[in-house]
Amino acid sequence: MKLAVIGAGIAGRLLTWRLAKRGHQVTLYDKQQKGEESACSFAAAGILSPLAELEMAELDIFELGNHSMKLYPQWLKQLTTPVFYRQTGSLVTAHGSDRVELDHFYRVIQRKLGAEKASQTLVKKIAVAEKEEDLSHLGDGLYLPTEGQIDPVGLMHSVMNELEHSDCVTIHYGKRISTLSNGQIEAEGTTEAFDWVFDCRGLGAKNDLPLRAVRGELLWLQAPDVSIKHLTRLIHPRYRIYVVPRPNNLYLIGATEIESEDYSPVSVRSSLELLSAAYSVHRGFGEARIINSVVNCRPALPNNLPWVKTQSGITKINGLYRHGILLAPAVVEQAIKEFEQEVNQEIGNVQYAN
């Protein structure tokens, strides 16, 4: 079959790769030029956190996220270029004055998961110093042993490398698709026919779907005086942050969540909030260097849930919101399943008619 994937963010890239591995001929289109990194997926911190996200999210996110956590290790083994990935658990903590917020977090997770499951296997109450000596001042916390992280930029490059070396994939950079429908796409006044079209445009699909943009800002710090090993969330009534440790004392501090389609640079206010909260976690961040600041907008639907919809000739993936890196493998697998079921049904119908 002749397939088109529109959008080379995490959804479109992983989808193209998995379709090609199943023997399909796929043409991938993106409006970005080769080497450009303006897709939202390049901005992500790479937190793979189905459980901690449950505080704000629906159980669907937890279940899809857990499925992705099973797929990631298998898929990463199939990449030629290795990608930084860890599943060493995460910490959730709060300052003494905000203990009530941490207790609330724990109760919400317990209620959504069921108390027994939450308390025995997935969420452990600990003294933070058991996992991070330098953070003993934070007192108590929660340890979520199944959570992980990945380097999204490394993943995006590594998957693209597979696509560029695949005989089943053709890539068109710098091509903005103006309209797409089942079996057809239009770019720069020319129309091309396909057996199936996959729409993975993220916010680029906002004229067709009720999408909204949620701005996120993230700072990259080089901090030789800090040695935090675990992904750490600070629960705070106003400035919630996560600290994502990467090799060589690199830390990602994020992320703001602002209802706006605004791609302008990180604001002073957000920088102050993110950095003061980081400094309150570890004084060593005071001497850190800000080596990068990242802004992008997350594609969100009104219910903040991911969306996979298949009709004859077209499958749409969107609404990955703040969990796109986490959810992409599960969502891509679901899209391929729906597409193949629909195609098999159509073939069955034709044979029956004959």
Ligand SMILES: Cc1cc2nc3c(=O)[nH]c(=O)nc-3n(C[C@H](O)[C@H](O)[C@H](O)COP(=O)(O)OP(=O)(O)OC[C@H]3O[C@@H](n4cnc5c(N)ncnc54)[C@H](O)[C@@H]3O)c2cc1C
């Ligand atoms: C600061 C920040 C931190 C984040 N941290 C995390 C995290 O830790 N963990 C996590 O799971 N998620 C995180 N996210 C969310 C995650 O980044 C998104 O959910 C995800 O990147 C969405 O992927 P996507 O493929 O749907 O969209 P995108 O990455 O935006 O890709 C869409 C692609 O479609 C292309 N396109 C659009 N329109 C057209 C068109 N007309 N023609 C051709 N091409 C087109 C675009 O150029 C783009 O390449 C974070 C997001 C932000 C902003």
